[in-house]
Amino acid sequence: MPLPSPRPSPIDGDIALAQRGDVDAFERLYRAEIGRVNALCLRLTAGQGADELLQDVFVRVWEKLPTFRGESAFSTWVHRLAVNVFLIARRGELRREQRVVSSDQSDELPLDPAHGYAVDDPDARLDLERAISLLPQGARAAFVLHDIEGYSHEEIAGMQGIAAATVRTQLHRARKLLMEELDR
């Protein structure tokens, strides 16, 4: 018996509608993706400016929607776009501020968390979220993108315009700092 041909999912219909300018369809796509993208933005930014980043991501998704061809899953495409928006914003910040982030050179986490996660929360998951938020920016990006989101060293290096060896070093530092924090 021949296999039934795959039926288009509701999300496919909403993508097609949104590509034609249907904002209501885009809202449905937004609501389907928001949780995952928000988790990514919170972790990448340590909660600082995550709301603005989230807005920028979805405005960018809207602008780029006509270029989506379905070559990857829609959520994967949105996710990668979110990472790109974050990295572009970060590059702009670094250039504008022209400053050396001393905490990025340190092998100790800052003492004052103040990043939106409860310090004394007994839950282990929140402990890790909090510890991630305390990582230096480069190490945090490497850890979130590699160990949580599953990007390869080379992909992360390519997205950030840095050497893969640098990503590996940042990842090593991130894991070391996180383990120290979790052991406290």
Place this chain on the structure above:
Amino acid sequence: MTTYEPDPMPDRLRAAVSALPRDVPPADDGWPAIRARIESARVVPLPGSGRVARRPSLPWRLVTAAAVLVLVTSAITMRAVRREAPRAAAVSAPSTSGMLRLVNDRRKLVIDVCNNYDAAASDLEGVLRERRSRLSPATVRVLEESLRAIDQAIREARAVLEADPASQDMLDLLDSVYRQKLDLLRRANALPLRSS
């Protein structure tokens, strides 16, 4: 050459990572703000784009919109040049290293803005090139005229910003014109194609 590989992730850390939630709902609903940004960037729709029926969709409206855009830009450009020339000269004067750094930072910001928008526009233009042969000649003509007008407005705004990178008005205008360009391209790419 030896490639440095980090140690494998410790089991305890791996377990903690796997327990992290994939989805974290935001504390506040950000959709209204996103919708407002999307709506505010809209231009007059192209013929046949379907939605946004409340606005007329004749091609001449598009040409008119682009022409008005250029006129408005030109007027603002002239005004900005006249009004801000002394300030521009002052900003350009290397009186202090702090001032120079400020000017350089603003120039970098302008370049960043342009690069980001140009990259997005380039993607959309690629899609439009592929679809171009299956759009009606009249639509293509209108599109090309409109894009030329918008690009002219972008060039003028950039020229002013080159002389006076501190002009926030002009940067806002540049941002607005770029957004209109992206919106025009996006709508063009959503137009129904002629059957071959």
